[in-house]
Amino acid sequence: MxxxxxxxxxxxxxxxxxxxxxxxxxxxxxxxxxxxxxxxxxxxxxxxxxxxxxxxxxxxxxxxxxxxxxxxxxxxxxxxxxxxxxxxxxxxxxxxxxxxxxxxxxxYDHWRQLGCTGWSFEDVLPFFKRSEDQERGPSELHGTGGPLAVSDMRDRNPLAESFIAAAAELGFPHNPDFNGATQEGAGLYQTTSRNGWxxxxxxxxxxxxxxxxxxxxxxxxxxxxxxxxxxxxxxxxxxxxxxxxxxxxxxxxxxxxxxxxxxxxxxxxxxxxxxxxxxxxxxxxxxxxxxxxxxxxHFQARLAYRVNQRASMNTRSRSWWGKALMGAEFALRRTGPLTVSAGTAGLFARVLPGSETPDVQYHFLPFSTGTTMLELHPFPGMTISACQLRPESRxxxxxxxxxxxxxALIHANYLATETDRRCMIEGVKLGRRLAQAAAMARWVEEEISPGAAAASDDEILAWIRCTGGTIYHxxxxxxxxxxxxxxxxxxxxxxxxxxxxxxxxxxxxxxxxxxxxxxxxxxxxxxxxxxxxxxxxxxxx
Known part of the structure; x- marks a missing residue:
């Protein structure tokens, strides 16, 4: 090579x-x-x-x-x-x-209906399985021995567990495998990692x-x-x-x-x-x-909250001592905050009338940042990101x-249709309900973004236009x-x-x-x- x-x-x-x-x-x-x-x-x-x-x-x-x-x-x-x-x-x-x-x-079945012969889910599943080295072992839907390691979350943050409990309060089922028989529900994500790397x-x-x-x-x-x-x-x-x-x-x-x-x-x-x-x-x-x-x-809007829970990564990363402890935990056990992916817990939900499958994905993060991922807030925080799954905009x-x-010139043309705008508004509103559920409300001190100023649908949409962005897909x-x-x-x-x-x-x-x-x-x-x-x-x- x-x-x-x-x-x-x-x-x-x-x-x-x-x-x-x-x-x-x-x-x-x-x-x-x-x-x-x-x-x-x-x-x-x-x-x-x-x-x-x-x-x-x-x-x-x-x-x-x-x-x-x-x-x-x-x-x-x-x-x-x-x-x-x-x-x-x-x-x-x-x-x-x-x-x-x-x-x-x-x-993938939709791809096949669009004329992509050989690309139905039945057709592509063997290639997903061939690529996969699933930590949980082989099954009808998963493979082992492939090049790509797929592992369970190694940082079991209590805030993430509370997010899953909040979803259950709102009637969403627990889902231990978003790549299993059904996508809908709340659970912990799996990651492309092996032994913490x-x-x-x-x-x-x-x-x-x-x-x-x-x-x-x-x-x-x-x-x-x-x-x-x-x-x-x-x-x-x-x-x-x-x-x-x-x-x-x-x-x-x-x-x-x-x-x-x-x-x-x-x-x-x-x-x-x-x-x-x-x-x-x-x-x-x-x-x-x-x-x-x-x-x-995929377009996302990120709700940010101040919390009273020291498990927030914001708190642990504010001092050199906290950073040293996080580094030591990773070095010795390959666990802790340094193993955190861009979403520890997740939820797939339907927010639009007529959606037969989930149309919004949530990424829960035990930290909060400004407009980019570069700098954490100086207070304990968490993030609930709402992402539209099937945008109409082109x-x-x-x-x-x-x-x-x-x-190249990139014209993403986000939020060009009423369906996309409505989906994002409803996604943000559901994200707020998750934060207000008892399992999460006990930790939440304040909604930082968008905050009380975004109350009506029009105000929520204005905030989405002002702060929303790509989720990199x-x-x-x-x-x-x-x-x-x-x-x-x-x-x-x-x-x-x-x-x-x-x-x-x-x-x-x-x-x-x-x-x-x-x-x-x-x-x-x-x-x-x-x-x-x-x-x-x-x-x-």
């Missing part, structure tokens, strides 16, 4: 994120093929990339994150919303909140494969475009240490850059909406109007210029479908271009009802299997 760029490979995978690591590792299981994985970021050597709570240190890191921003959002008072994305081995799985969620079976896609897939001579992982390699020969992807252009380089792909190029970088690279290569490309003087190689369209993201990714180094911009207008077909092949596939969250026709890391890894697993099947067909011919 030497970090030296060869002249060619059978498969060139662009992006060492959740899906890319899975694709590269699975393809390199065949010693007869050569696989090169290109990553714009560096190696995952920073220690905070491996400690679960490290996302608070890395999410906005100057080199470990792309630190993207949306354009001014028309429905959020013109605010630009930060969009951190991972820029290191493991991609966003190295800086995310570690939650292991697949979404609802109905999400983060298990990113790089840890899960690349680390075990590092001794394979047929897998080359090249870091600090910023892909700038596709090498196209007619309507065939023959390789990838990149810049590394200031030098412009090219690597040829003898069989296929597989884009795994995510919902921003994958459509960006297609458009830079002349594949996308013709009018937009011509406006930037980019030669149109193949018109695909839907590239960069269909952008979806945005776009477009190019700022033909310069590959320029960041962009998807949909290289939409998969059975129709001619989709960007990729159900085999993830880019329509009209030979030797090119996309495998990441950008191919989702609709965003799944939950966190997107596990589904992205599943997409990588399934893509690798389809690529292998295509190779077998070629050999047989």
């Amino acid at each position: 030497a970090d030296v760029l060869p002249l060619s490979a059978d498969y060139v995978v662009v992006g060492a994120g959740s899906a890319g690591c899975a694709v590269a590792a699975r393809l390199s299981e065949d010693p007869g093929v050569r696989v090169v994985l290109l990553e714009a970021g560096g190696r995952d050597r920073n220690p905070w990339l491996h400690v679960p709570i490290g996302y608070a240190k890395t999410m906005y890191h100057p080199t470990l994150s792309w630190n993207l921003m949306t354009e001014p959002e028309p429905n959020l008072d013109g605010r630009r919303v930060p969009w951190p994305r991972g820029r290191t081995l493991g991609g966003s799985s190295a800086i995310n909140g570690l939650l292991y969620l697949r979404g609802q079976p109905a999400d 983060r298990c990113s896609a790089a840890t899960a897939y690349l680390k075990p494969a590092r001794s394979r001579p047929n897998l080359v992982v090249v870091t600090d390699a910023h892909s700038t475009g596709l090498l196209l020969e007619g309507r065939r992807a023959a390789g990838v252009k990149l810049v590394r240490h200031g030098a412009a380089l090219t690597i040829r792909a003898e069989r296929e190029v597989i884009l795994c850059g995510g919902a921003i970088a994958s459509p960006q690279l297609l458009m830079l290569s002349g594949i996308g909406p013709a009018e937009h490309l011509r406006s930037l003087s980019i030669e149109v190689v193949h018109e695909l109007p839907q590239v960069g369209r269909n952008l979806q993201d 945005g776009t990714i477009t190019l700022a210029s033909a310069d590959p180094q320029a960041k 962009p998807s949909g911009t290289c939409r998969m479908g059975g129709d001619a207008e989709s960007v990729v077909d159900p085999e993830l092949r880019v329509r009209g271009i030979e030797g090119l596939r996309v495998a990441d969250a950008s191919i989702m026709p609709t965003v799944v009802s939950g966190n997107t890391n596990a589904p992205a890894i599943m997409i990588g697993e399934k893509c690798a299997e389809m690529v292998k099947a295509s190779a077998r067909v070629r050999l047989a011919a």
